[in-house]
Amino acid sequence: MAASGSAVGLGNIWKFPYMAGENGGAAFFIIYLALVFTIGLSVMLCEFVIGRAAQRNPVGAYGILKGGAWKYVGFLGVAAGFIILSFYSVVAGWAIAYIFKSVSGLLATSDPAALGALFKNFTADPWEPILYHGIFMALTVAVIIGGVNGGIERTSKILMPLLFLLLVVLAVRSLTLPGAMAGLKFYLAPDFSKVTGATLNGALSQAFFSLSLGMGALMTYGSYLSRSVNLIKTTMLITLCDTAVAFLAGLVILPAVFAFSFDPSAGPGLVFITLPAVFAKMPLGIVFAVLFFVLLSIAALTSSVSLLEVVVAYFVDERGWQRRRAATIGGGVIFLLGIPSSLSLGVWSGFTIGGKEFLSAMDYVGSNILLPVGGIAVSLFVGWVIYPRALDEATGGGAHRFQLAPVWRFICRYVAPIAVGWILVSGL
Numbered sequence: 001m002a003a004s005g006s007a008v009g010l011g012n013i014w015k016f017p018y019m020a021g022e023n024g025g026a027a028f029f030i031i032y033l034a035l036v037f038t039i040g041l042s043v044m045l046c047e048f049v050i051g052r053a054a055q056r057n058p059v060g061a062y063g064i065l066k067g068g069a070w071k072y073v074g075f076l077g078v079a080a081g082f083i084i085l086s087f088y089s090v091v092a093g094w095a096i097a098y099i100f101k102s103v104s105g106l107l108a109t110s111d112p113a114a115l116g117a118l119f120k121n122f123t124a125d126p127w128e129p130i131l132y133h134g135i136f137m138a139l140t141v142a143v144i145i146g147g148v149n150g151g152i153e154r155t156s157k158i159l160m161p162l163l164f165l166l167l168v169v170l171a172v173r174s175l176t177l178p179g180a181m182a183g184l185k186f187y188l189a190p191d192f193s194k195v196t197g198a199t200l201n202g203a204l205s206q207a208f209f210s211l212s213l214g215m216g217a218l219m220t221y222g223s224y225l226s227r228s229v230n231l232i233k234t235t236m237l238i239t240l241c242d243t244a245v246a247f248l249a250g251l252v253i254l255p256a257v258f259a260f261s262f263d264p265s266a267g268p269g270l271v272f273i274t275l276p277a278v279f280a281k282m283p284l285g286i287v288f289a290v291l292f293f294v295l296l297s298i299a300a301l302t303s304s305v306s307l308l309e310v311v312v313a314y315f316v317d318e319r320g321w322q323r324r325r326a327a328t329i330g331g332g333v334i335f336l337l338g339i340p341s342s343l344s345l346g347v348w349s350g351f352t353i354g355g356k357e358f359l360s361a362m363d364y365v366g367s368n369i370l371l372p373v374g375g376i377a378v379s380l381f382v383g384w385v386i387y388p389r390a391l392d393e394a395t396g397g398g399a400h401r402f403q404l405a406p407v408w409r410f411i412c413r414y415v416a417p418i419a420v421g422w423i424l425v426s427g428l
């Protein structure tokens with residue numbers, strides 16, 4: 001449950017719809033699905049297997065299973081944790097802020113220009129978003145200090161299904177708006193002539209990001225699992241849940257985007273600009289809006305916890321720090337690192353790296369470079385270095401059936417490293 005909580009988050013609801021919007025809709029979605037159910041599934045199983053076999057954080061796990069240069073792959077994961085959480089927390093802060101903006105009735109309009117201006121003014125403010133970013137980081141640190149097991153598991157069990165239900169309701173509303181069918185077509189009728197290197201690269205990084213792969217988050221969670229858990233089933237279940245939520249989010253956002261004539265390639269503001277318009281067209285819209293942003297904030301929290309847990313597990317296991325100290329200092333540094341991301345939508349928008357403002361640049365380095373590199377490493381490691389042991393771990397010593405094991409091995413050895421490597425390099 002905690003791992004599904006990690007997978008389902010802003011990646012599904014905030015990032016997936018705007019990535020699909022920017023990258024041609026249906027063609028992006030189909031490529032995304034293909035990558036998730038081949039490479040994504042396989043890499044996830046690799047992470048669980050390594051984590052549980054080693055019973056350690058990523059740095060320690062590579063160290064104990066093989067040692068040598070492999071340890072640096074673990075360090076890369078810890079670094080990715082800092083980078084990804086820094087901007088993730090900024091966006092999660094927007095979600096918290098939108099709870100309050102919904103309550104105050106500020107969002108109750110379906111005028112695209114007004115909602116766009118509202119989002120722009122809010123994110124451009126130098127203080128307010130940083131305040132919410134700080135609140136979100138503090139919550140993440142508090143959960144980590146309390147320990148991942150109890151709280152997160154309970155939260156995921158109750159609130160994730162509720163989020164799912166709410167998305168179904170919203171999808172129905174969105175799909176019945178006049179003009180929504182153009183959005184549905186955009187989302188589900190593929191035009192492969194629009195596929196470029198950027199589409200592939202976007203779909204791949206989105207697959208890794210959404211499934212929480214490539215930096216050892218699920219490795220760390222795997223290290224807390226007992227030998228009796230069926231990792232193969234767990235992997236299937238998490239992947240299905242995560243994909244279902246992303247699909248639904250697309251079904252909510254994209255029809256509404258077309259119905260209200262928003263711009264599908266509006267980028268990171270898309271969900272925050274589009275959804276309030278949908279709420280405004282519903283009875284009890286304010287109630288739905290508040291509920292939605294509360295659930296989104298919680299979904300973000302069960303994800304951010306897995307990012308910070310990697311950092312904390314490293315400092316606790318390998319450096320002998322107290323858990324509380326590791327969480328507070330780690331969280332503090334990540335908070336500071338997030339400040340430029342927050343400011344990059346306002347006063348620092350002129351400062352760009354490779355044509356991207358700071359927040360998108362951090363996302364790019366984390367999701368498009370570090371996660372795929374981590375994914376290549378983990379699949380090579382399982383496919384070539386520890387395969388017999390990995391197979392034994394995956395099947396729980398032969399207790400669980402795994403007919404597709406040869407396929408898994410083939411993907412780990414060849415398909416994942418070559419495909420991910422090729423997409424990565426061509427993307428650069």
Ligand code: TRP
Nearest residue numbers: 007009010011012210212217303
């Ligand atoms: N998967 C989460 C989401 O979709 C984000 C996330 C949590 C993540 N842990 C991660 C992404 C580890 C990459 C790596 O919102």
